[in-house]
């Protein structure tokens with residue numbers, strides 16, 4: 001198996017980008033990554049694109065062809081990957097496999113979503129298509145509702161407090177202030193989180209990631225090609241992916257993300273690393289509770305102890321394992337199909353030492369964790385300098 | 386949800402018809418074609434489950450999807466049926482502040498939403514605290 005290097009990264013501003021079309025987003029992120037890598041269009045063997053629901057957000061299917069065309073990359077093969085909010089993470093995995101297998105020397109992996117052209121009610125309805133339509137969504141369930149139920153159960157089983165959940169938002173907003181491309185570059189307090197509009201009790205608006213437009217892109221290459229183009233390649237040394245029940249009610253223990261556990265075990269084993277080796281991580285925090293079950297599933301702390309671990313500052317920059325230095329989905333923004341790719345971009349910045357004011361000193365090993373739905377899919381990647 | 390997709394499951398929506406696997410002796414709801422634990426050794430037969438159980442967890446929906454706006458705030462829960470399977474359901478005839486984990490509930494036939502995206506009004510099962518305990 002070839003070693004797989006990240007030789008270029010690019011990301012757009014995240015937010016309500018009214019003057020950007022879907023393809024504007026991708027082309028901007030893609031061009032930035034290609035320039036960063038210093039490659040030429042003719043070097044590219046294949047394109048993989050994470051996108052959850054172009055068909056419903058902007059009435060556009062056949063995303064892969066659109067992107068290759070508008071990026072001026074025809075006739076390079078292009079493939080769209082969909083796994084709800086994990087679409088980007090799975091696109092990364094497809095790119096890794098294409099290079100590791102020797103099929104291609106250089107591939108482009110992108111993710112993009114354009115979510116703000118429609119009403120919030122419509123977005124809510126589209127996002128819940130990631131749940132079981134017939135036995136969850138149809139009955140009036142929403143995505144925040146699913147995570148609200150996980151949060152309440154987590155509080156019941158482990159004594160996690162409402163304040164501990166809010167601490168996730170407080171930390172991620174503080175990190176986002178130092179990320180120029182983040183959507184929410186302002187502080188929030190525990191009190192402000194608790195007092196914001198109730199969405200799905202116990203989760204308030206400030207427990208939820210926002211509706212976001214954005215795109216991210218990375219260039220992957222074999223070690224040999226990386227040497228040609230790049231002085232500071234970052235290697236993807238571990239890749240794991242796993243599935244679990246699509247419906248939350250079918251999960252044996254709903255406070256535990258078994259897909260996260262299984263995907264991370266695969267990735268740790270492949271990289272020959274343990275959770276203690278990870279210096280910085282981007283963890284899927286679509287809701288504050290998601291970061292807690294994420295860090296528990298990744299084994300950064302014991303099952304059930306995520307609230308306390310967060311409250312004690314262990315996941316803050318300067319803590320034991322800094323989590324979501326980018327601001328996370330919560331404050332950087334969550335353009336669903338782009339998220340898994342954007343996580344790799346942030347870890348690449350960290351490992352290259354280019355993360356500016358949010359830099360984790362001496363970071364050598366990083367991890368990304370991307371979840372689809374209420375935990376039906378998880379993808380984990382381990383990156384090393 | 387489109388009408389054909391709805392009617393296909395009518396039997397299991399109006400009564401809790403699930404399946405029982407003769408190999409592992411577990412019940413599943415909604416019905417499945419393969420037992421997720423036994424796979425090829427599945428021996429599934431239809432079983433009507435008792436519409437009683439208890440709340441495993443719940444949330445109160447304040448921000449509703451289309452078709453449910455006029456019901457907010459409403460309680461959504463995961464209920465564990467007395468015969469094993471868990472399902473997602475709305476809890477009705479219960480004040481929001483009275484909802485709790487462990488609360489016993491029973492099935493009741495109700496309208497699901499005012500008018501579906503495709504026109505028809507859909508009915509199905511919701512759960513409520515048992516009448517006897519009131």
Ligand SMILES: [Zn+2]
Pocket residue numbers: 406407408409410411420421422423424427428
């Ligand atoms: Zn069985």
